[in-house]
Amino acid sequence: DAGVTQTPRHEVAEKGQTIILKCEPVSGHNDLFWYRQTKIQGLELLSYFRSKSLMEDGGAFKDRFKAEMLNSSFSTLKIQPTEPKDSAVYLCASSGDKISAETLYFGSGTRLTVL
Amino acid sequence: QQKVQQSPESLIVPEGGMASLNCTSSDRNVDYFWWYRQHSGKSPKMLMSIFSNGEKEEGRFTVHLNKASLHTSLHIRDSQPSDSALYLCAARRANNRIFFGDGTQLVVKP
Numbered sequence: 698d699a700g701v702t703q704t705p706r707h708e709v710a711e712k713g714q715t716i717i718l719k720c721e722p723v724s725g726h727n728d729l730f731w732y733r734q735t736k737i738q739g740l741e742l743l744s745y746f747r748s749k750s751l752m753e754d755g756g757a758f759k760d761r762f763k764a765e766m767l768n769s770s771f772s773t774l775k776i777q778p779t780e781p782k783d784s785a786v787y788l789c790a791s792s793g794d795k796i797s798a799e800t801l802y803f804g805s806g807t808r809l810t811v812l
Numbered sequence: 813q814q815k816v817q818q819s820p821e822s823l824i825v826p827e828g829g830m831a832s833l834n835c836t837s838s839d840r841n842v843d844y845f846w847w848y849r850q851h852s853g854k855s856p857k858m859l860m861s862i863f864s865n866g867e868k869e870e871g872r873f874t875v876h877l878n879k880a881s882l883h884t885s886l887h888i889r890d891s892q893p894s895d896s897a898l899y900l901c902a903a904r905r906a907n908n909r910i911f912f913g914d915g916t917q918l919v920v921k922p
Contacts, residue, residue, distance in 0.1 A: 745909060747908065753909055799904065801858065803857070
């Protein structure tokens with residue numbers, strides 16, 4: 698059974714570049730979340746979609762981070778322009794399982810390094 | 813402002829011992845808690861969830877919730893080296909945003 702798929706697994710960018718991270722949620726899930734994880738800040742919520750509608754646009758992350766969900770099976774997170782402080786693991790998660798509706802299923806993450 | 817606070821930051825217990833982890837939300841709009849476990853280099857996986865006052869047990873894991881104080885705790889009995897991981901507490905606000913604490917790093921020493 699297909700879980701949450703994230704690509705690429707690793708990304709290296711120069712400061713100022715634009716990068717796009719991709720996520721395919723579990724089929725049939727209605728909710729999709731983007732988080733960023735660092736040792737210092739922990740897991741920070743970047744964006745949240747419910748049935749493709751943007752419910753949370755990330756507050757402090759709004760200016761350079763933009764998440765989109767063009768259809769129910771695909772989401773992107775664009776960071777433009779990248780800065781070294783954006784180096785982190787970016788995790789996508791989906792929920793909406795019939796048995797446990799609110800449980801988040803995480804992808805393997807994208808490790809971003811900004812030089 | 814951190815909405816979910818976890819303690820301790822790190823914990824070392826001997827194999828076979830009891831590990832107790834704590835989590836409190838400073839947001840009165842929270843209505844649901846989870847505990848996730850994240851092994852090194854892996855993604856978080858849900859361990860247990862709780863939304864009613866009281867206690868819930870699954871195998872070696874017991875979770876408590878006090879809704880009045882918005883405090884939950886996770887207890888692991890007969891801890892095993894394979895339990896060594898980062899334990900993350902998550903809380904859901906009424907608008908369905910899910911926030912995580914910074915985690916407790918558990919090390920179980922053989």
